[in-house]
Amino acid sequence: MDDRSPLPTAIADGLQRPDLVRRQAYVAGRWCDADAGETIQVTDPATGEVVGSVPACGAAETRRAIEAAQAAQLAWAARSAKERATVLRRWFELMLTHQDDLARIMTREQGKPLAESRGEIGYAASFIEWFGEEAKRAYGDLIPGPTRDRRISVLKQPVGVCAAITPWNFPAAMITRKVAPALAAGCAIVVKPSELTPFSALAMAVLAEQAGVPPGLLAVVTGHARPIGAELTGNPIVRKLSFTGSTAVGKQLMAACAGTVKRLSLELGGNAPFIVFDDADLDAAVAGAMASKFRNAGQTCVCANRILVQAGIHDRFVEALAAAVGALKLGNGLDPGVQIGPLIDDRALDKVRGHVADALAKGARQIVGGAPLPPRGAFFAPTVLAGIEPGMRVLREETFGPVAPVTRFETEEQAVQMANDTEFGLAAYFYSRDIGRITRVTERLEYGIVGVNEGLISTEVAPFGGIKESGFGSEGSRYGLDEYLSRKYVCLGGQ
Numbered sequence: 001m002d003d004r005s006p007l008p009t010a011i012a013d014g015l016q017r018p019d020l021v022r023r024q025a026y027v028a029g030r031w032c033d034a035d036a037g038e039t040i041q042v043t044d045p046a047t048g049e050v051v052g053s054v055p056a057c058g059a060a061e062t063r064r065a066i067e068a069a070q071a072a073q074l075a076w077a078a079r080s081a082k083e084r085a086t087v088l089r090r091w092f093e094l095m096l097t098h099q100d101d102l103a104r105i106m107t108r109e110q111g112k113p114l115a116e117s118r119g120e121i122g123y124a125a126s127f128i129e130w131f132g133e134e135a136k137r138a139y140g141d142l143i144p145g146p147t148r149d150r151r152i153s154v155l156k157q158p159v160g161v162c163a164a165i166t167p168w169n170f171p172a173a174m175i176t177r178k179v180a181p182a183l184a185a186g187c188a189i190v191v192k193p194s195e196l197t198p199f200s201a202l203a204m205a206v207l208a209e210q211a212g213v214p215p216g217l218l219a220v221v222t223g224h225a226r227p228i229g230a231e232l233t234g235n236p237i238v239r240k241l242s243f244t245g246s247t248a249v250g251k252q253l254m255a256a257c258a259g260t261v262k263r264l265s266l267e268l269g270g271n272a273p274f275i276v277f278d279d280a281d282l283d284a285a286v287a288g289a290m291a292s293k294f295r296n297a298g299q300t301c302v303c304a305n306r307i308l309v310q311a312g313i314h315d316r317f318v319e320a321l322a323a324a325v326g327a328l329k330l331g332n333g334l335d336p337g338v339q340i341g342p343l344i345d346d347r348a349l350d351k352v353r354g355h356v357a358d359a360l361a362k363g364a365r366q367i368v369g370g371a372p373l374p375p376r377g378a379f380f381a382p383t384v385l386a387g388i389e390p391g392m393r394v395l396r397e398e399t400f401g402p403v404a405p406v407t408r409f410e411t412e413e414q415a416v417q418m419a420n421d422t423e424f425g426l427a428a429y430f431y432s433r434d435i436g437r438i439t440r441v442t443e444r445l446e447y448g449i450v451g452v453n454e455g456l457i458s459t460e461v462a463p464f465g466g467i468k469e470s471g472f473g474s475e476g477s478r479y480g481l482d483e484y485l486s487r488k489y490v491c492l493g494g495q
């Protein structure tokens with residue numbers, strides 16, 4: 001039975017359109033419960049309150065979604081690029097119309113401050129807008145033939161049925177960064193959102209359906225990761241998997257896709273260095289570090305994870321950073337002015353606590369931290385650590401929390417060596433006003449994304465992606481569409 005009524009769940013409180021909150025999965029163009037009737041509860045990380053539940057779908061529901069996607073994809077690919085673009089444009093406009101409701105849903109299930117949730121909805125919508133435009137630019141080639149009797153051409157055609165598995169930290173943008181190019185290219189896509197933040201995905205599916213995305217073309221299958229993931233990676237109808245999440249899971253999924261040789265896009269973990277040279281603009285560097293480090297309470301893959309500061313500016317930078325961090329307002333993301341919300345859950349909180357304890361036990365100094373916390377929720381006080389040395393976990397692992405570990409360095413060579421000393425290669429940042437240094441360091445950093453004198457650089461117009469164990473493939477930009485297209489070489493002979 002389709003569930004068309006508003007839902008009696010706390011996550012729908014205060015919404016203009018409570019029907020955006022769905023407690024059913026979107027499978028084969030229909031809103032449905034899990035076959036076995038099992039559900040997964042969703043918790044507000046700021047309060048620990050259960051705010052709703054979604055179906056715990058499994059392999060059978062996933063298979064139905066894949067088979068419906070296959071049927072819908074052929075008709076969708078046969079539509080003109082302009083027709084596909086028109087549907088995406090309507091979806092983009094609906095996302096912006098309901099930006100406040102979508103933001104409120106996100107804050108209730110993910111915890112980030114409402115202003116950040118609103119910003120993410122705008123960012124998520126920008127991928128739909130962008131790829132609605134790019135849909136009309138899937139250009140092929142006409143190539144001068146090797147002989148007079150042959151005509152060489154290259155067609156770009158949709159990959160077919162795709163799958164997306166996405167994380168909890170950006171519950172909307174990590175989905176539209178995949179769904180928008182897939183639909184633009186003429187593909188169908190089955191999405192498995194994080195079990196921690198499914199309502200944002202379901203709400204976007206409500207709007208996609210309203211925008212005219214045909215039944216079955218998009219599916220949102222909620223439930224436990226393993227059974228759904230096993231079907232998405234093992235079913236031969238699925239020709240591509242796009243995954244955003246941890247490197248550990250990415251490696252598992254990469255292996256699981258090998259049996260059917262699926263196309264892959266992997267957006268994985270990071271360990272971003274944030275380098276401040278003596279010639280940097282101090283105020284700009286502090287502002288950039290705050291923006292990069294503390295967005296989403298430090299729970300982003302491109303957060304400054306290690307802050308490397310040259311000896312000549314170190315003490316002034318630490319003092320200024322500590323003052324800014326000490327002024328951050330922590331609390332429930334629904335409350336006005338809150339800048340730091342909770343971590344996603346107690347497991348995340350334990351990891352951040354462990355990183356700080358490890359650093360302090362090995363000689364680091366806590367410059368800022370330990371502020372009073374709300375009585376409930378997975379909160380961690382914004383923290384600045386100095387005296388960070390090799391061997392501390394904060395240098396080797398992705399902290400994913402509001403902790404700024406500062407290391408002092410002496411020379412440019414030392415900074416580049418330290419920055420590259422990791423298996424990750426997603427984002428890196430540095431501040432300098434020396435053009436020769438900017439050129440040298442930009443070229444030597446082993447990362448897919450480099451911010452120079454900027455701490456927040458993610459945008460739909462640029463290719464987002466990592467190297468090394470941060471994955472491969474690009475999302476956004478004109479390159480993002482190619483992830484969902486195959487090239488066909490055609491040789492027309494006998495001319």
Ligand SMILES: NC(=O)c1ccc[n+]([C@@H]2O[C@H](COP(=O)([O-])OP(=O)(O)OC[C@H]3O[C@@H](n4cnc5c(N)ncnc54)[C@H](O)[C@@H]3O)[C@@H](O)[C@H]2O)c1
Nearest residue numbers: 166167168193194225226229245246249267268269270301
């Ligand atoms: N590179 C990027 O663009 C990017 C963006 C956001 C997050 N991340 C990374 O994601 C991590 C945090 O997100 P997370 O905790 O959700 O990551 P995660 O890898 O634990 O989970 C990501 C998704 O994978 C699913 N999943 C987990 N195990 C699975 C399995 N065995 N089979 C199928 N699906 C499975 C989860 O349910 C979730 O939907 C961090 O490492 C962060 O750096 C990277």
Ligand SMILES: O=C[C@H](O)CS(=O)(=O)O
Nearest residue numbers: 169170299300301302458
């Ligand atoms: O967490 C990773 C996201 O990709 C962050 S961003 O919003 O794209 O910068």
